[in-house]
Amino acid sequence: MTKRIKISLDAMGGDYAPNVVIHGMKIARIKLPYVDFLLFGDLIKLKPLLEQCPELTNCCQLYHTDKVVNNNDKPSHVLRHGKQSSMWLAIDAVARGEANGIVSAGNTGALMAISKHLLGMLHDVDRPAIAGFFPTERGKSVMLDLGANIDCNANNLIDFAVMGEMFARIIFNIENPTVGLLNVGSEETKGNDSIRATASILRQCNLPLTFYGFVEGNDIASGTVDVVVSDGFTGNIALKSAEGLSRLYTRFLRDALLSSWISRLGYLLVRSALRKVELKTDPRHYNGAVFLGLNGIAVKSHGGTDAIGFANAICVATELIVHDFNDRINQELDHIKTVRELSSKVITI
């Protein structure tokens, strides 16, 4: 029997909250009947929505607060003044052991800052990274960092490589995920100093990690590696550029299929085939980015997603909890630390 899981939700985070959160919860519950929810938000807004979903009555504890973190709030401001906000209280439920993980579609910077503050960091990790999934020709890849760290040095990138590899291994259940470093070319001389230094260390160190080398932007979608590592600036822009093109392609396709009566007729026949493509490329099905490096499970949903997207973010959090991700990454980092100390000696000599 699957153990029962509790996920706390920031009901007020995201562009379409709390509507999307409630309906996302409803969709997720069908797939994950062993998950219960702790819901933090404004009861005046939540109650009418919940009344429309009687199936959620027995799986959902409500906690009232009328304070919310806004999208424009600076993380430092939220850390000082946001203690009663739905986001803070939802994360605090994980810190206090009442929930196994938290999902929010709210302000990314604030979510990261409060999570760092309340959950703490894993040993030896300097900075947390945001890891997300990406559709590829071979299935799915992991990409990090997607925006938590604008400027990164070689040590940060190595941490991301190590955490990303573990993440892919545990979540995809594959033995030796390959790790690539995002760059403008595959030759050793390409890129900036920190990228070249990272590659050189990853090639020399005896970390238990399969380092593929540099990968380019087009390698993300072709699935050349299981884990694509980059700084948060580049990763965020690469992901969003690809998402933008995916939306553009879908729009062009729809317009073209509706442009004549012959293509409209054909559309009726290819509709289910197109749905398959949509299932594989729709950003909603890849929604749910994980904060790696935190001592606890926190998943960020895209702020503008709908209920299907939010439900997917809940599934990602559940997957991590089911796999005891936090305990496993903690144990492995201890092991990595020993290897790292050894390799730093090797490099110094």
Add this chain to the structure above:
Amino acid sequence: MTKRIKISLDAMGGDYAPNVVIHGMKIARIKLPYVDFLLFGDLIKLKPLLEQCPELTNCCQLYHTDKVVNNNDKPSHVLRHGKQSSMWLAIDAVARGEANGIVSAGNTGALMAISKHLLGMLHDVDRPAIAGFFPTERGKSVMLDLGANIDCNANNLIDFAVMGEMFARIIFNIENPTVGLLNVGSEETKGNDSIRATASILRQCNLPLTFYGFVEGNDIASGTVDVVVSDGFTGNIALKSAEGLSRLYTRFLRDALLSSWISRLGYLLVRSALRKVELKTDPRHYNGAVFLGLNGIAVKSHGGTDAIGFANAICVATELIVHDFNDRINQELDHIKTVRELSSKVITI
């Protein structure tokens, strides 16, 4: 009557040279009967290919060399030892006034280095940038830099903004192209120091340029602005990530349409609609990146493109020549210089 134009071609540059170059020339010639070619490369390889294309006999002067620039050659090495290469000779034809522009699918770094050396730079531009086109919901946008400059300071980014704006205005024939700076968010506090400094200067300066502000990765495809400015590292990765997703989407679509007999039947009816989508998104139709900031017209074709893609790069070069792009950007930069001096005084005060 359209004036006759001469374009020099590096027949040996690119993954599938000289085949793709010859067949690209053949495709381009149908659209551009007023263009003649100077072809630099190995006659032993070129002659048999040209014999299959009698329509090229009268529009094509051949210049023999058996030296080529390889993809792995460092630009510094090519500058010292590459004087007899097909790439060098093709660029030199422009420098000596024998051709109006040059197209090569060869080593980007070497092409940039030789072009800088032989053609020189425009007044007051520190570094050339690579500008390319991108499909959007509104048509086409310009994006730069696509990989010439890995690290960029605010002055470089401002140069790119100014040159990109002119490029879009002249090529798209629009009055006030909007310019956006690629970032991880639209708020003023987002991004790294050089990006924030660039935005602050572009907002304050009275440059004759419509600065939109920050744009995100997804804004590239949605066509939020006419010109997207970024450093070469980010720009290259954003473009290639989107190209990768475009290819993935096409592949998913083809697989899905062939997956059942009903969808195969439907495919017959939607085929021409799909061709429309392909025309709008196929990277070959956007092939041909322009080196902005050089005192001459040099266009870089993607190394792995086919004849259709190479023909498009020839069309881009032709377009620039027809619009007297080089003279116009030179005149405008003089004007910008005066405005800049004024604005730098304003900022200093």
